[in-house]
Amino acid sequence: MREKISLSKFMNSLVPISRFNKGEANKIFDEVKETGFKIVLKNNIPTGVLLTPEVYEQMIEIIEEYSLFLEAEKRMENAKPEDFIPQDKVLSELGINKADLDNTNVELE
Template structure:
């Protein structure tokens, strides 16, 4: 995760007047280089510009958080009978352990 400093925040601020002066393309290049820009209008933040990659990362983080919280909630009320072994799961799904050896997993 990137560290946040006063200097990085100040460098991320973009007055809306720069858009009005036709500098949108330059601002978008700055977003691609720095990852984020905070657009201000009348000295108030109006929007945050981020790269599509950063946006996807944020959505994935939020999704993972909700999944984690869901699991945490389920674990609070789970009983031993709610769990099955890996061997039982494979048997229920008619999967042989040898078949798993040939499966390719994409880990990012």
């Protein structure tokens, strides 16, 4: 859901609540599955958003990542030089040499 949302996609995502009252809930949920989300209108005012579980999980992940980013940024603003430990000292204390690191594959998500 990280792609840009066009105006036409946004306009097509609007669902009047009266469609639920007309027994179209199954059709609306099929549309949500297809498009990822729908915005429910009551008296032409947005009152709720329907999301697929995948879109919801993506949103939660983005929020969590942003929260971690803000925390890291705050810590870096308040960091002093004595808060840092040189890499060589850390490797030495852990009994790791640079060759060990060079021969290790790391996969980041």
